[in-house]
Amino acid sequence: xxxxxxxxxxxxxxxxxxxxxxxxxxxxxxxxxxxxxxxxxxxxxxxxxxxxxxxxxxxxxxxxxxxxxxxxxxxxxxxxxxxxxxxxxxxxxxxxxxxxxxxxxxxxxxxxxxxxxxxxxxxxxxxxxxxxxxxxxxxxxxxxxxxxxxxxxxxxxxxxxxxxxxxxxxxxxxxxxxxxxxxxxxxxxxxxxxxxxxxxxxxxxxxxxxxxxxxxxxxxxxxxxxxxxxxxxxxxxxxxxxxxxxxxxxxxxxxxxxxxxxxxxxxxxxxxxxxxxxxxxxxxxxxxxxxxxxxxxxxxxxxxxxxxxxxxxxxxxxxxxxxxxxxxxxxxxxxxxxxxxxxxxxxx
Ligand code: ADP
Numbered sequence: 001x002x003x004x005x006x007x008x009x010x011x012x013x014x015x016x017x018x019x020x021x022x023x024x025x026x027x028x029x030x031x032x033x034x035x036x037x038x039x040x041x042x043x044x045x046x047x048x049x050x051x052x053x054x055x056x057x058x059x060x061x062x063x064x065x066x067x068x069x070x071x072x073x074x075x076x077x078x079x080x081x082x083x084x085x086x087x088x089x090x091x092x093x094x095x096x097x098x099x100x101x102x103x104x105x106x107x108x109x110x111x112x113x114x115x116x117x118x119x120x121x122x123x124x125x126x127x128x129x130x131x132x133x134x135x136x137x138x139x140x141x142x143x144x145x146x147x148x149x150x151x152x153x154x155x156x157x158x159x160x161x162x163x164x165x166x167x168x169x170x171x172x173x174x175x176x177x178x179x180x181x182x183x184x185x186x187x188x189x190x191x192x193x194x195x196x197x198x199x200x201x202x203x204x205x206x207x208x209x210x211x212x213x214x215x216x217x218x219x220x221x222x223x224x225x226x227x228x229x230x231x232x233x234x235x236x237x238x239x240x241x242x243x244x245x246x247x248x249x250x251x252x253x254x255x256x257x258x259x260x261x262x263x264x265x266x267x268x269x270x271x272x273x274x275x276x277x278x279x280x281x282x283x284x285x286x287x288x289x290x291x292x293x294x295x296x297x298x299x300x301x302x303x304x305x306x307x308x309x310x311x312x313x314x315x316x317x318x319x320x321x322x323x324x325x326x327x328x329x330x331x332x333x334x335x336x337x338x339x340x341x342x343x344x345x346x347x348x
Contacts, residue, residue, distance in 0.1 A: 028201045028229050029075050032083060037200070037225070038193035039072065042184035046076065049182055050083050059112050060084060061181025062135055062162040064120075066169035068307050070226025071186040073165035074118060080163055081114040088114045093122030102127040103142050103155075106134055111158035120164035121171040128176055135162055135179040167303040188223030188311055191215070197225045198232050207236050213247035220255055220264040222308050227264075234258055263312065263331065268296060270332075272305050273314060276324050277332055284321030 030036045033043055046063070053060040063080065065073040081088035087110065096102050096117070101124075109115060117123065123131070134140050138157040143150055164180065166172060177183070189197070195211075195218040202209050209217075217235065221228035235247075235254045244250040259267050275293045276283055291298040296305075306322070309315045314328035329335055 024233065025226070025229065028204055029078065030200075031079070033079055035200075036072065036075065036079065037196045038189045039184075039186055042076075042186060045182065045184060046080065050080065053084065059086075059159045060161045062164070062179060064164045064166070064169070064172075064177065064180035064183040065186060066166050066183070067186030068188070068224070068303060069167055070224040071188070072225060073186060074116070076184075077114065077116040077163040077165065080161065081116075084112075084114070084161075086112050086114050086161070088116055090116045090118070093117060093119040096123045096127045098124050099126040099130045102130050102134075103140060106130075106140055106157055107155060109157060109160050112160065113158075114161045114163055116163045116165070118165045119167070120176075121166045121168050125173075128173055131162075132175055132179060168299070188308065189225060190223075191218050194218035194221055194223070194225065194228050198228045201229050201232050205232070205236060207232070207239070209235070209247045209251075213251045216248060216251045217255075220260050220262070222264045222266075222269075223311065224308075231255065231258070231260065265309075265312075265331070268294075268300075269305055269309060271296075272301065272309065273324065273328055273332055276315065276322060277329065277334065282329065283315075283323035284318060285323075286321045290322065 033047055036043055042065075049060055049063070060080065063077075065076055067073065077090075078088055089105070089109065091105055096105070105115070130140050134157055138159055140155050140157065141152045142155055143152050145151060162180075164172075169177065169183070169185070195214050198209075198214050198217050198221075202214070213235070217231055218228060221231055231254070234257070235251050238244060238250045238254040238257070239247070242250065242253075244253075261270065265273070271294050272290065275290060276285055279285075279293055280290070287298050287302060291301050294301065306315065306317070309328075310317065312327075313325055314331055316323050316325055
């Protein structure tokens with residue numbers, strides 16, 4: 001079994017973007033809706049929303065984008081700003097640890113600006129309440145002073161568009177969710193869409209890859225453009241270092257080096273499957289027990305690992321916990337009978 005302690009730092013796929021990677025990603029980001037591959041439903045809905053706002057000369061409604069990391073939420077926020085010719089101001093939930101942080105952010109906002117708050121479900125509760133008022137009435141109440149002498153000052157804000165992104169829309173308080181005029185859920189990408197993503201990125205990187213290599217890369221990218229682009233950069237490295245001329249061979253070799261298996265699972269995905277299979281006899285197992293056994297925080301497991309394994313049909317989630325499917329056992333190359341496990345039995 002994979003040593004869970006090894007998994008966090010060097011898993012190339014399931015991780016969020018680092019600052020350095022954000023810079024590399026900047027060069028590959030689509031600039032308008034027509035360049036944005038896939039997500040046709042959300043794209044059509046956003047297109048209508050933006051055009052209607054333009055015709056009526058008003059700021060677009062507040063927008064909430066949800067879905068696993070790396071599917072294009074930040075990219076869409078940037079496109080919303082670009083398509084409406086507005087400036088984008090970026091922040092994130094963890095950076096807003098109390099209402100004062102949000103007040104500082106909102107008080108600097110210019111008319112019509114787009115404010116992007118990534119991981120909005122991680123914003124402090126006190127800030128959430130301030131945000132309700134800002135979204136609905138374009139004003140905030142700021143408390144000045146302490147104790148009996150404390151007074152509140154009202155600050156009027158110019159109209160703006162909030163774009164919130166979240167990997168856990170269920171974790172957002174209902175009053176906050178309700179104040180978004182539009183909610184779009186981003187789904188994992190189909191293989192042919194990811195082929196388009198990597199083809200476009202390869203062009204931008206001046207890399208000429210045969211179609212078979214693009215398909216191989218796309219089929220092993222966890223349905224996620226960020227991962228497809230990340231793996232593409234590693235294939236480019238491999239080609240440069242080995243002066244490789246066979247793109248398919250280079251792709252397979254790079255993916256092997258980075259521990260991405262034939263189905264696109266990385267080490268963390270496999271650590272999850274193996275733990276569920278071996279330690280919990282295939283389940284049902286609870287999220288917290290699994291996260292302790294794997295040594296990864298439960299939010300990452302729930303928002304990054306599980307959605308993909310569920311989509312692949314390798315696990316299911318029931319009210320009793322997570323269960324490995326026949327396909328999941330098959331992927332590990334083991335059968336419950338082989339190991340003498342009874343479903344539900346827990347091995348310690
Ligand atoms: P998120 O905010 O959901 O984590 P990002 O918007 O940062 O994801 O996207 C990650 C990377 O994937 C970016 O480099 C972006 O260029 C690329 N990407 C995401 N969605 C698409 C898409 N639909 N078409 C092309 N590239 C995409």
